[in-house]
Amino acid sequence: MPVSSNYPLVDIPEVDLWTFLFERKDRAYPDDKILYQDADTQRHYTYKSLRDASLDFGKGLKAIYEWRKNDVLALFTPNSVDTPVVMWGTLWAGGILSPANPGYTVDELAFQLKNSGAKGLVTQAQLLSVAREAAKRVGMSEDRIILIGDQRDPDARVKHFTSVRNISGATRYRKQKINPAKDVAFLVYSSGTTGVPKGVMLSHLNIVANIRQQYIGEGGMLSWDGGHDGKGDRVLAFLPFYHIYGLTCLITQALYKGYHLIVMAKFDIEKWCAHVQNYRCTFSYIVPPVVLLLGKHPVVDKYDLSSLRMMNCGAAPLTQELVEAVYSRIKVGIKQGYGLSETSPTTHSQRWEDWRVAMGSVGRLMPNMEAKYMTMPEDGSEAKEVAVGQVGELYLRGPNVFLGYHENPEATRGCLSEDGWFQTGDVGYQDAKGNFYITDRVKELIKYKGFQVPPAELEGYLVDNDAIDDVAVIGIESETHGSEVPMACVVRSAKSKSSGISEKDEAANIIKWLDSKVASHKRLRGGVQFVDEIPKNPSGKILRRILKQKFKGAAEAPKAKL
Known part of the structure; x- marks a missing residue:
């Protein structure tokens, strides 16, 4: 029998993301609160400057490009403090944001542009040559490429995003009406670890739901007026904004909670340590390779990391020994979480106070979610549910589960049932207290003589x-x-x-x-x-x-x- 989250049900408003974040009545932090800041240049956006710039960009999309509902804007850039402006402006205009890995080749980017049907492409100056060639291959005109960041196009042929605005001052441009449950906000592409990337369609309601789920599941521990000095938590952000982890857990959560996001364009262990020390960062989302570096790299000892209150690790399970090794070195706990692109992403998370409890687990199921564990038959027979505590493939259902794969009904049918159960492909079990342990992926299990x-x-x-x-x-x-x-x-x-x-x-x-x-x-x-x-x-x-x-x-x- 499926199990439900042991958290109480949370209220999930059926509104679009712009309404949820910019028209809310319960925002506690002031207009001049800094939300996003570049770690190197210190350039930043407050809530007010973010809202103003996002509105300008959204109106500019409509005025210059005649942007329509469900038009896709591709984003091909390293992390940037300008990314949220493009993101929220696109959603205001009724568009869909489709971020792409900045490490893509021309062929890889062209695939995503064509598959998504992108009507525009946002990039940075250092990636302009790749962006131009990929756009050319799919028939996108150069005037639909837009730059963000501190650099402009030296040839002045490509617009900077600050020029994408309603220059005429026309008053006819309005926020697009959205069906939160059905209209896509983000079209993110799976990592392609097992083949060609698939476009994951995430609705406005999927993301709204996950923000509310994370807030309750995290216990609201990060806040605009928290931290050591009462000036708010400062979260060091290096995880890629083109991944749903970055879009939801970093960009969107920072705006919802009002904490200060310090943005790194890419990860470097020494820069990460220096930024923690210099900005007195209180929290960071990390991944297993970073945990290994924190446990073993000699440069870590050069810096004062005592401002960190906690770190959260996802992507792969950590052993108790590794978590303890990092704690013994820098005296900072690491709690674990779990999620997938298809679930917006977070489905499980350890509470802050539980980071040393049930080590090796990824925590408890988020509010408003159900889980069940199924057999993995290899003979084509129907999968059967196993008892809680036994190892099985994890199936999930909840308001954060995606709509399906873009233009790929076969792949959608292969993992998403008509009654909303998503087959994750991950194998694990749940203990008596509701903690979930990942043991592996179905497709990665090694079959040795029947074992x-x-x-x-x-x-x-x-x-x-x-x-x-x-x-x-x-x-x-x-x-x-x-x-x-x-x-x-x-x-x-x-x-x-x-x-x-x-x-x-x-x-x-x-x-x-x-x-x-x-x-x-x-x-x-x-x-x-x-x-x-x-x-x-x-x-x-x-x-x-x-x-x-x-x-x-x-x-x-x-x-x-x-």
């Missing part, structure tokens, strides 16, 4: 080995074993490299070390491969398919270097 081996479980052990800085476990086919077998791709630690131990001997040591900790079917029968880095997407998820392609057949081959 299911979760890569994340083995990675949880291996990352605690002193010889290992980072690790990914993959399944590779082995003719010798007549089955898929686990292989570890390892980034060797400086300590291990300086020890004089050869790669061959260190690999043998790692295999033997893990053998003593796991059942026989979970042993590294595929061996150990040493690599320079583990490929991951910007949200921290391991790109196993890249490693699988690289090491195909390696179970029978001499050990290689990536």
Whole structure:
């Protein structure tokens, strides 16, 4: 039987995002409260300047481009304090925002522009050449490319967003009427870890719901007048704004709660530490690779990180040992959460006071949500529900669950039932107190002679080995074993490299070390491969398919270097 969240039901107003955030009656913070600030230049937006600039941009879209309801504006840029202006202005005009990874090639960006049907493209000067070529390939005219950031187009052929405004002063432009439950606000593209990216359609109501769910689930711990000095929490933001994690948990939550968001264009461990120290940041959303750096990188000891009250980690589960290692070093707790692009994103989160309780879990189900755990039959038979406490594939239902995949009804039918249950593809279990534990992804489980081996479980052990800085476990086919077998791709630690131990001997040591900790079917029968880095997407998820392609057949081959 499905389980419901143990939080009380929360009120979720059926309004569009602009109304929810800019026309609310319960905003506690003042107009001059700084919401978004560039970490390097200190350029910033207050609530009032944000609202004014967003209205200008939204009216400009209508005046210059005759923007219509459901027109898509693509966003191809690193994090910028100008992103929220474009975002809210687009939604005011009735448009849909579709952010793209700034690391995309021309081909990848052109795919998203074509698939989304984008009518315009926002970028920054350093990406203009890629943006121009991608736009050209899909037939988008150059005058529909818009720049944000501090730089202008040296040729003056591409408009800066500050020029996209209602210059004539015409009064006929009004906020577009929206159906919150049906109209799309964000068209975000899945990371493509298993294939071609899919456009995830998230409605206005999906995002409104998740903001309310997060606020209750977090206990309202971040606020405009909180923090150590009563001047408000300062949240250091490096997670990409083109990901739903950044759109909802950073940009939208900052506006809803009124806290001060310090915006980094990209992550750098020393800059992150320096910004925490200089801005006295109180909170940061992080991902597992950052946790590893905080636990092991020598530069961390140079900075005062004592202003941090808490950190929140998503994307992949953390072991108790890793959380404790970071806490013992910098005396800051790490609570965990879980979510997906298709759920706007947050579905589970540990409460602040519970970060040391049920370590390894991602916390409790958000308010107004239901969950059930299902079998994973491989013979095509119908999945059956398992009892709470048993391992199964997680299915979720709630007001934050997406509308479907853009122009991909087959993929939508494959994971979203008519009665609203979303099949996550993640495997785990729920304990008696409602804490959810992720054990792996259905598609990533290694099948060894009928046994299911979760890569994340083995990675949880291996990352605690002193010889290992980072690790990914993959399944590779082995003719010798007549089955898929686990292989570890390892980034060797400086300590291990300086020890004089050869790669061959260190690999043998790692295999033997893990053998003593796991059942026989979970042993590294595929061996150990040493690599320079583990490929991951910007949200921290391991790109196993890249490693699988690289090491195909390696179970029978001499050990290689990536």
